[in-house]
Every structure is written in C-alpha cells, then in structure tokens.
Amino acid sequence: MRAAPSPEAFIQGLRGLMHLDSHTYRREDLERWHSSLATLLLELRRNLNSLAPIHKLPPELFQRIFQEVVLLAGDGIPVLRERHSNLVPTSALLTLTHVCHTWRQIAIARKSLWRRVDNRKTLQLHTFVYRSHPLPILSLHLSVIQTVDSIRWMDHVLSHYGSRVRRLDLAEYPPFAAMVIYPLDRLTLNPDTLECLTVCSETSLCYPPSFPAEPQPPPNPEYGQMFRNLKAFAISPVIMHLPPNPFPRLTHLYLAFPRGLPTEVGCAVACLRSLLLRTPALKFLHLSGLSRDTDQDPEHQLMPAVGLPCLRVFVCTRSEVSAALELLELFKLPRDALVRLDGLYCEDPDEEPLPRCIASPELFASFTRLKLWTTHEDLQLVAEGPNAKGENEGEPTSGLWIRATCVGLGADSWSDWLGDLLQAAISLDAIQALDACVLDEHLLHSIVPKMRNLRDLYLLINPSYTHIGDGDHCEAVAVRLYRRLCGIHDESDSQAYPSELCCPALRRLALEIHSSYGKKYCMGNIKDFLKDRADRLQCPLESFYVLPRLPIVEHEEGNERERKEEEEKEGPSAIPEEVLQDTIKLELAPYLDVVSEINVMGALDPLPFSTFAMWDVWKAEAAEEYWTLSDEEKARHYIPWTPGRVEQGASLVKDGNV
Numbered sequence: 001m002r003a004a005p006s007p008e009a010f011i012q013g014l015r016g017l018m019h020l021d022s023h024t025y026r027r028e029d030l031e032r033w034h035s036s037l038a039t040l041l042l043e044l045r046r047n048l049n050s051l052a053p054i055h056k057l058p059p060e061l062f063q064r065i066f067q068e069v070v071l072l073a074g075d076g077i078p079v080l081r082e083r084h085s086n087l088v089p090t091s092a093l094l095t096l097t098h099v100c101h102t103w104r105q106i107a108i109a110r111k112s113l114w115r116r117v118d119n120r121k122t123l124q125l126h127t128f129v130y131r132s133h134p135l136p137i138l139s140l141h142l143s144v145i146q147t148v149d150s151i152r153w154m155d156h157v158l159s160h161y162g163s164r165v166r167r168l169d170l171a172e173y174p175p176f177a178a179m180v181i182y183p184l185d186r187l188t189l190n191p192d193t194l195e196c197l198t199v200c201s202e203t204s205l206c207y208p209p210s211f212p213a214e215p216q217p218p219p220n221p222e223y224g225q226m227f228r229n230l231k232a233f234a235i236s237p238v239i240m241h242l243p244p245n246p247f248p249r250l251t252h253l254y255l256a257f258p259r260g261l262p263t264e265v266g267c268a269v270a271c272l273r274s275l276l277l278r279t280p281a282l283k284f285l286h287l288s289g290l291s292r293d294t295d296q297d298p299e300h301q302l303m304p305a306v307g308l309p310c311l312r313v314f315v316c317t318r319s320e321v322s323a324a325l326e327l328l329e330l331f332k333l334p335r336d337a338l339v340r341l342d343g344l345y346c347e348d349p350d351e352e353p354l355p356r357c358i359a360s361p362e363l364f365a366s367f368t369r370l371k372l373w374t375t376h377e378d379l380q381l382v383a384e385g386p387n388a389k390g391e392n393e394g395e396p397t398s399g400l401w402i403r404a405t406c407v408g409l410g411a412d413s414w415s416d417w418l419g420d421l422l423q424a425a426i427s428l429d430a431i432q433a434l435d436a437c438v439l440d441e442h443l444l445h446s447i448v449p450k451m452r453n454l455r456d457l458y459l460l461i462n463p464s465y466t467h468i469g470d471g472d473h474c475e476a477v478a479v480r481l482y483r484r485l486c487g488i489h490d491e492s493d494s495q496a497y498p499s500e501l502c503c504p505a506l507r508r509l510a511l512e513i514h515s516s517y518g519k520k521y522c523m524g525n526i527k528d529f530l531k532d533r534a535d536r537l538q539c540p541l542e543s544f545y546v547l548p549r550l551p552i553v554e555h556e557e558g559n560e561r562e563r564k565e566e567e568e569k570e571g572p573s574a575i576p577e578e579v580l581q582d583t584i585k586l587e588l589a590p591y592l593d594v595v596s597e598i599n600v601m602g603a604l605d606p607l608p609f610s611t612f613a614m615w616d617v618w619k620a621e622a623a624e625e626y627w628t629l630s631d632e633e634k635a636r637h638y639i640p641w642t643p644g645r646v647e648q649g650a651s652l653v654k655d656g657n658v
Helices: 007-017 027-050 059-073 091-096 101-109 122-132 148-164 268-276 321-330 361-365 415-425 441-450 472-485 523-535 560-570 577-593
Strands: 116-118 139-145 167-173 196-201 232-236 252-256 284-288 313-317 338-346 369-374 378-384 399-406 433-437 456-461 508-514 543-549 597-600
Touching (some): 027 101, 059 101, 091 101, 116 122, 139 148, 268 321, 313 321, 321 338, 369 415, 415 441, 472 523, 523 577, 577 597
Parallel strands (some): 139 167, 167 196, 252 284, 284 313, 313 338, 338 399, 369 433, 433 456, 456 508, 508 543, 543 597
Antiparallel strands (some): 369 378
C-alpha cells in the first residue's frame, strides 16, 4: 500500500500544475479540482480553528452563552400600534452562526435558539421553523400587506406552522390601503399551544370591512375554542367580531377602538360587557379610543356592573372624558386596584357629565393622598391609598389617575368640574395628604374644609404661566388660605367663624409662593396665621415650611438709569434669595414657641414631602409583560411650572417632565 504524500510534496505538486498549459485540461476538470481544493482548504481552516483555546470549552457552555446573547438582543415583544418596531431581532443569532463551523453547528443543534422569527425574509422564516422543530414557536411575527396573494401566503404559513405557535403577532399595512383586517376565524392555531395573540392594523378605516371579491374558505369550525387558553390578547383597532368563547386564563387585554366609525359597528359598552364577563382571571386591562355614544340604549345604563375581582391595573387612554368616566360605572374593581385614565380630552369640562354611581366604592374610599394641578387647558389628578403596611408614605396599593386636556375657556376651566368630581367620587374625609397647584383658589376653599383628617398640606402658588402679572395674586391666594385654615369664613369680617374648625388634624404645612414684594413677603399674614392657629384654635402646627420664590427681573438695555431711580424711590424690585430667606427666618424665629419646626427653604433644598412624586407602581411593568406601550400611552407626570425640581422619594422632575 502506497504511503500518502507529505503535505509539502502535495503542495509542490499543485504548484507544478500551475505551469501547465491551460488548454491541456477541460474546463470541467479545472472546476472540479477547484471545488475539491476549496473544500480541502475549508477543512484545513476548521482544523486550524479547532486549535484555538476557546474551543476547549464544552459545547454546553457555548449553548448557554448563545442563549444569553439571544436574550440580550431582545425577545421581539412588539410596541403596540408601531408595526416597524415589531420585527424579531435575529441578527445577533445569525452573526454567531457565521463566526466558524463549530459555533454554527453548536447553534443549530440548540433548537431553543430558533423559536422567535418574523417574515421579513421567507427563507429565513422556514429555516428558523425547521431548526426549532418540534419545539413550540415562542414568537411568530407576520407583517401582512393587504393583497390577495399576501393573505393566501399567510394562510399557507399558518396551516403548516400554526399548530406550534405560542405567540402570534399580526401587523397589517400599508396605511393608505383600505381596511381589510385579517379575520380571526381564518387562523389555524393550536388552542393547547397559543398563549398570546396581537392584531394591529395601520390601514385606513372603511366600513363595512370586506375582502376582495373572490371565493372565501369556510369559517374555521374551531373558531372560538382556538383562543380558550389565551393569556394575552391585543387588538387595534377593534372592528371585527371578537371570539365568543370564555377566556379562563386571560390576564392581559388591550383593546383600541377606532374613532369615527358608525355605531352599527358595535356598541363599545356592550362589547366590553360581553367580553369581560368571560375573563374571570383578568389582571391588566387597557382600553383606548373610546367615545361617548349619545344614542346609547337606555337599557345599558340599567345593567349591573361587571365584577373584575382579579384586576390589578385598569388603563384608559386617548378617549373622551365622559366615556372614560362612564367605565367607572361599568367596572366593579377590587380595593387594591390602580385606575389610570390618561390622555383624555373634551371640549368643555362644564358639559361633561359626572359618574352617576361609582361601581367600586371600597376602592374610592381607600384613597388617603391627593395630588392635583391644573392649567388653563390641562388637568392631572392622582389619588392614592396607603402602602402595603397601611402607612401613608411609599408605594401606594390603590390609586386613581386622571390626566385630561380641553380647549381653554377662562381663568380655570377645570375648577367647577374638578370640585364636583372630587366631592362626588372621593371620600375627602379620608384624605390625609394634599399636594395642589391650581389656578383658582376657590377650588381649594370648596374641598379643603371637607378634609377633616388632613395632616400634610403642600400648596404651590405659581400663576406666572397664566400671565396674570406680578406676585400680588400669589400673595392674595396665600392670605385667603391662612384665613380659611384659621376658621375665618367671611373676609369682610375677621370675627365671623364657621361652626367647625377647618382641618383640625393639620400638622405639616408647606407653602411655595412666588412673590414680587421682596422684603415685604406678606410676613404679617404668616405671623397672624401661626399665632391664631395655636392660641385661639388650640391646633398648632408641628412643622411649617416656607418656600419663597422671587421672579427673575430683566431690564432692557438702556433703562439702567430709570431702574436706579425707581429703586431709590420704591426700594429694590428684587433681592437675592439668600437675603430673603434670612429675613424670613429672623422674623419667624419668635414663633417657635407655637410651632415646633419652622423651615425657610431655598430652591435647591430637598422638599419636606414627596410632593407631586410619581411612584413606580404607576409604571405597571407587569402590564407590559407581553407587549410594550407606545410613549404616549405610558404613565408620566407633566408639571410645566416646576422646571429643574428634584423630587423626593420616587421621581425626578426636570424641565417639566417627570
């Protein structure tokens, strides 16, 4: 038996072939030899790579590392209503398979790496499905162009792979096409495997929805039962018939209703009632795009509320104020639920009806903290219950959040409506902490006297954004509050007192006042208030905080002489903040015998309470376990008149955003 030539002799022989006349051999022979040599070089490179120190690691460790790489790349959870963000991230996995032959074989052998895929490339879709067989497909995202061929193609894909799909995300486009939402009864899925279904469409709405004129397959006989084990269900927009079956395991539900469709498409209230009666385990409910139905059947108003005993978070966004409040009559929620009505809108608050009857009285009676602020057009109200230990600080276990916008109609278009809502829906007697900044002080005078258990009051008086003028109005608001808390009912008669003391439990008071008085910072009123509260009413404060704020005075160039003449006649128009603080401290020092603690605070000092803080519980991260909300649907505080403030506790306010 002949011995194999040495590698050196083999290479020398190849070099000799390079000098032969190319016409001596046929092209087919040259191509065959070239292919053999390429394969040989590839094998040589693999053997060379196998000598690398990293390849001494066991394959199981590589598989674990690859799994972590895929997880860090993202799991393809879609952002609802944003089709382009819904593609499954596969580039990291594909990059690993192109490093070397060993890594490629290890990755291919790990079937769990190939269980998330989309249809941006048909060959890639089939490859991922093949390599993950027979495991369930964790996530299948299908973007569908509204054409007959595209719909047929999706029918084909689901008929072959639908039985293995655990999560299915359907996105339909383009936005300029007529609405042709893929009907749910065409789906071919395995009810024992399917856990999550999202259907989002960007196409233009038309009514009634219809497919192109062609023979249609008969409805799926398993329709309804196909979704019986769903844990998460999202549809945007809701213009198709929802499955009629019970959803005993459904915990996450997102429904976006289209605006402007005729009522015949389906009454939202009736649709919700029918669906929610079949979701006993529901924990997170998000509704969007609701409008009040002026032609609603009166019988719907007489129907009993739907009990949702397991619900943790209820969110309603981008809806009319009246439609969102009507849901408070429809849903009976547990005592520890969070209700966020966000991004609401209306034309005139005075025309918006209040809830006739709150279906969750125990929830609304649990609130002990209240935060509210208004501008001409905007309103935000946050009512929160105690924490898990029953204390009035820290993360609340229950809450009501309302953020709404209207067209400006006057000095404070929200005052009357907000006052009526608070007195009708919330047990003001249970409120122990109030943070407020409103344009109309009459709102405070209507609700504060009803808070007999109020212990902490923080009031930000800052109407500078209303262009009312100087700080005189701010001081007037503060004076009226002093008089009210001292029991002076009639401003024209300082000796006229109401029969009951206002806020007898009040212990901590913080006032942030923007003033133009300078050294005359209304000190006489503060002194009278502290002394009267302690001596005559026998209800002294434990802590009093003053947060004086002076406006930034800017003078035009060339008016320096006029400014100096004005200061010589009337005194300086503005003084340094440190000087103002020292002046107030000096004047209030004698009153430490009636108030245990008096603090005069600067702009950068930490605030005494967690004022206007947004606790992390409102982010409801568990509600986004199966999908991500768009930025406009996420919870956020917006306090436009407090730039640069650092909040204590949970939030950071900067440039007006929390």
